[in-house]
Amino acid sequence: MVRRTEWPEESGDAWSGGAGGADSGPPPEPRGRGRRGGGRRRGFGDASEPREAFGDGGGSPDGFGDEDSGSPAPSRAGEGEPRAQGRRRRGAGSGAESRPPEREADPAERARNICLRLLTGTPRTRKQLADALRKKEIPDEVADEVLSRFEEVGLINDSAFADAWVESRHHGRGLARRALARELRTRGVDSVTIDEAVGQLDSEQEEETARELVARKLRATRGLDRDKRIRRLAGMLARKGYPEGMALRVVRRALEEEGEDVDELGFGAF
Numbered sequence: 196m197v198r199r200t201e202w203p204e205e206s207g208d209a210w211s212g213g214a215g216g217a218d219s220g221p222p223p224e225p226r227g228r229g230r231r232g233g234g235r236r237r238g239f240g241d242a243s244e245p246r247e248a249f250g251d252g253g254g255s256p257d258g259f260g261d262e263d264s265g266s267p268a269p270s271r272a273g274e275g276e277p278r279a280q281g282r283r284r285r286g287a288g289s290g291a292e293s294r295p296p297e298r299e300a301d302p303a304e305r306a307r308n309i310c311l312r313l314l315t316g317t318p319r320t321r322k323q324l325a326d327a328l329r330k331k332e333i334p335d336e337v338a339d340e341v342l343s344r345f346e347e348v349g350l351i352n353d354s355a356f357a358d359a360w361v362e363s364r365h366h367g368r369g370l371a372r373r374a375l376a377r378e379l380r381t382r383g384v385d386s387v388t389i390d391e392a393v394g395q396l397d398s399e400q401e402e403e404t405a406r407e408l409v410a411r412k413l414r415a416t417r418g419l420d421r422d423k424r425i426r427r428l429a430g431m432l433a434r435k436g437y438p439e440g441m442a443l444r445v446v447r448r449a450l451e452e453e454g455e456d457v458d459e460l461g462f463g464a465f
Contacts, residue, residue: 306333306341310350318356321346322383357384357392365396369408372396374436398441405437405445413449421455 309331310324321342328338345351357379364370364378372393379389409428416424425446432442 302333302337303341305331306337309333310341310345314350318359319351320353320356320383321351324351325383353384354388354391356382357388358395361392361395365404369404369435371401371405371432371436371438373438377436401437402441402445405432405441406449408432408435409445409449413453421450424450424455 306328309328313319313324313327324342324345325338328341329335342351360379360382361375364375370378375396376389376393379392380386384392408431412428412431413424416427419427428446428449429439429442432445433439437445
C-alpha cells in the first residue's frame with residue numbers, strides 16, 4: 196500500500212529560495228507520488244518499517260509465512276499428493292485381490308469349473324476329465340466327488356461317448372473295429388463298454404467300408420506295378436485297423452475288377 200504524505204502548504208519562496216535564486220527550479224517530487232510501484236520498493240528497503248510481519252525477510256509478504264523458518268506455505272501440488280496416493284490405494288483393492296479368498300481356494304468349485312469348460316462343445320470321458328483335474332492339482336477325493344456328481348446328472352457318460360465315437364470315426368475316417376477299440380482304450384473307456392460300442396459294427400459292414408476305401412485309393416495307384424499297388428492298398432487298410440485276411444480279399448477283388456492278374460497273389464504280398 197502506497198503511503199501518502201501530506202505536505203504543509205508553503206510559499207513559492209520556500210521551495211525556490213526566492214525568485215531568480217540560484218536554486219530555482221521545479222519543486223522536488225513528494226515521497227510516495229513517484230512512478231507506480233516506486234513507493235512499494237522503497238517501502239521494502241526502509242529500515243523504519245517493522246520486519247516482524249514478514250518473518251526473517253524470506254517469508255511471504257502477506258504476513259502468513261513461518262516466522263521462525265521463513266519457509267513458504269505448502270503448495271497446492273504438494274497438498275494433492277496424499278490424496279492421489281489415497282486414490283491409488285483404494286483402486287488397488289478393487290481388482291482380483293478383492294474377491295473372497297475362500298471362493299478362490301475352494302477346490303470343489305475349481306474342479307467344477309474346469310470340467311464344465313472342457314465339456315463345452317466336446318464330450319469327454321471320465322478319465323480325460325480326471326487327468327485334467329490332476330494336472331490342475333485338484334485333490335483326488337475332491338475330483339472323484341465332482342466327477343461322480345457329473346455322472347449322476349448325465350454330463351459324463353462313457354457309454355454314450357463310445358457309441359458316438361464309433362459312429363463318427365468309422366463313417367468319417369473309415370476306421371475298423373480294432374482301431375476304434377484302441378482309440379477308446381487310450382481315452383480311458385473300460386473294456387466292457389468298448390466291446391459294446393464296437394459290436395455295433397459287424398463284419399459285413401466293416402468289409403463294405405474297406406472296399407470303399409480301396410476304390411477311392413485305387414485310381415491313385417494306376418501306372419504302378421502290381422506289387423507296389425498291393426503294398427500301398429493293403430498298408431492303408433492295415434493302418435485303419437482292418438484284419439490282414441480281409442484286407443487281402445478286398446484288394447484282390449479290386450484288382451481283378453481292373454483286369455490285373457492276381458492268381459498268384461497271396462499273403463506274402465503284404
